[in-house]
Amino acid sequence: MAEHIIVDPITRIEGHLRIEAVIDDNGVITDAYASSTMFRGIETILKGRDPRDAGLLAMRICGVCTGTHYQRSIEAVENAFGVTIPKNARIVRNLLQGALYLHDHTVHFYHLHALDWVDITAALKADPKAAAAEAFNWTDEPWGVGEGELKAIQNRLNKFVEQGRLGLFANAYWGNKHYKLTPEQNLIAVAHYLQALDMQREASKMMAIFGGKMPHPQSIVVGGVTCVQDIQNPARIAEFKSLLTKYRQFVKRAYLADVLMAGTVYADEALDGTGSGLKSFMSYGDFKLDDTGFYSAKQLFKSGVVLNGDLDNLIPLDQSKIAEDVSHAWYKDGEPLHPYEGKTDPNYTGLEKKDDGFAYLKTDEKYSWIKSPIYDDNRVEVGPLARIVVGLAAKDEKITQYATGFLTKLGDKLGLGKAAPVSVVFSTVGRTAARAIETELMADVMMEWVDELAANVASGDLSTWTEFDFDTVSKDAKGYGMAEAPRGALGHWVVIKDGKIENYQAVVPSTWNAAPRDYKGRMGAYESALIGTKVADPKEPLEILRTIHSFDPCIACAVHIVDTKGRELGKFKVNTSCSI
């Protein structure tokens, strides 16, 4: 008989997420539901505030992709005011966001995702000498996994296990037969898990140099950036570059090598398309490469939409085609609406307690705090894979070069005699590989950006802020900040009247990916990606975690969608004035 399972909490993510799945007698997932169970109401809180302060508060939507909401919010206001920032500010913002990519992607792979692929207990059985040799199969210059280091790490692990309490590693899925790495490969990955804990601290220093601190940097303002003393000091720029140089080595020699290793061992799952999901993708584009201003500058990541895996057909992005549907979300019903017109009244209908003592989602009705965004009436996936797919469809030189490079290495390891087919990226493994591919690209281009910043400052340009007359520009304005967070397409929409925020909407990456079904009953990206996955043991949600984590969920981001038109929210009457 089919089994209906609940996985709550989904751990190793940001936020609160529940997955329910139906697994048939053959251990195959036949149905799945994603639900966010946390709500704060940040857009409501933003209303009525000074638009110049919105970024600080909007940033607190998420402490993991911290800084990216800060930039999008400030860009939305700059877009509304028609302000173009100086060159220094553009480069500093790119470097801040780039450092976030490096930090976030590596922390995601090693600390949030790796334990879905890597069995820590198996690493104890490894032969350190064989493991040190194994590492050379995946890179010519392995990072920190010589025999001596591996032996020390194994000893440390042994002591940890012997002392009896596994703490954060307790009660997990060790020994599950869907773990496929050899003991030696597991040991390499565990070594990098521990080394990455140190490395990520270094990456966060990069953000702190120009951002003041991390998480939650504090150096961006409407019109530019504030970190003048950090850019005019050559030693400070050099410090950034030195951290970046070292991190870039780690990305190439550890992260990319480990992803190639896991990608090869788990290649069957990539080739059979496990976790492929919607196969429709969207990217807003990001990282401005020149100073021509909003949505006209050349960008590192291209914008566009690819439907049904058709790489030959790139659809240009049009933000007016974005809408959000609430049929299965805990809000009062209404037509799908564009973010400028967002109309949402909380309507929590709760969970259903059953005799087995558990509370289940009412999946026929409403079952999540996340709305269902649609693009031109299509469900789409966003994230690193979407950026790679859109880049390939746009025939972007850099993306093609980095993606092809990885597929060639993978094809070589699999003994295909040629590059692995592009179609392997439509899978859980592909999603994880795409993240590593773009991390390498990011580390490389950031080296150029640091030099560009140093050269510009050296030429005497210390400008960091563009002046504007607040009272004039803030009378009646609206704008949007659309770009790419590490997790995918992120947009903030703001409506400003008489110097204050009148309406605020954020449609975030996990809104697109973690959304419930829409008004046509079509699944969201998580739900869709789970269908057809073979589960080794229905009691152990290992494969579910693997696919869900491949999206890098960030759920607090997704669950703050409240917007109102004259609705009553508790005892606070929120006035209507959204006329757009």
Added chain:
Amino acid sequence: MADRRDALMKLFSAKGVKVNTNRGQEYYDNLLKQMQDRLNELEKTPAASKMDINSVLEAEGLNRRDFMKWASAMTASLMLPSMFTPVVAKAAELFNRVPIIWIELQDCAGNSEAILRSDAPTIDELILETISLEFNETLMAAAGHQAEEHLDEAMKTFKGRYLCVVEGSVPVGDGKGWCTIGAKGETFQEHLLRVAGDSAAVVAVGTCATFGGVPAAAPNPTGAVGVQDIVKGKPIINIPACPANPANITGTILHFVLTGQVPELDHLNRPKFAFGYRIHDNCERRAHFDAGEFVEEWGDEGAQNNFCLYKMGCKGPMTFNNCSVVRYNSGTNWPIGAGHGCIGCSEPNFWDKYAQERPMADTHFKAPTGGVEKTVDEFGLGLLTVAGIGIGIHAAISAAAGKKGE
């Protein structure tokens, strides 16, 4: 004018809530005795984790001397005389006796992320490895039922002995039932009360868990509050800031190990060793404030010369925290260093009072009731407002004086 000048003088000569770092020999002797007794007692309790600091040091190739250097720095940051160094070192060695259960409510995971970047000296990191972190959703391997089982097991095993660390606020108003956790659909409030109930003490990290933070900002759509408004009958330590500085989280845990008690707290339940400082008093730009040199707009000549950010809305004069001393990300930088004013993130209701880029005296506030906004005078923020205006006057006067000088 005279009144205001008096208020200003009072402000800058007041003793405030600064930590008294010299309390006399008798006080420290008593405290030392108390700590030693506590540690002896703790030493007798069974270890939560058998891994001890010495084996970690050994595995990392560090020696006893490195460790003692760290202990002496930590002693100073806890504002204790150096004779406490051996006790602090011993407490660190006993770190593994205190299990920690870290739960997340209405949060952004910013504090979990912050503790990941725990400061240099890297020995802090090692200590964090040796405490018994039993439950943390952001980092733990197990999920779903297995995660819940492990939580139950840890709570039972360490009943009455673990520290309950809480990140995120608790909805108790309209949103009370809206947020759930676990397969049984436990509400955040039920979850908190259950986990805090069997703990030895509760540590609220970040401004959401301490004072409600972001979700509680006007108009507080879910009716969010901080932990201290819900949990009763337990020692509660507040470590605010957005996010909390990991150095202060580590310091607080260490103090608990040392004494079995919460550290000395201020009127907002914040440890005085961390929140006894006013940002303004230890600010690297303070000399420019005194000299009347201010940044007048972003990116101007003042900004290029690191002048005072008061006129750009810096709330350093109203904010108690040690960021100006400890800084962030291994001392790499801090917001004022990066040229942006302080937003008062360790103070209650800072989103509605301080988090904007204009000085207190000429800002507009969003009233907590969600009604019509008021200026600072109408709003009546009391003493702080007087202080804010007082400093505003000083800013104006000194700027004028500066111009005369030219």
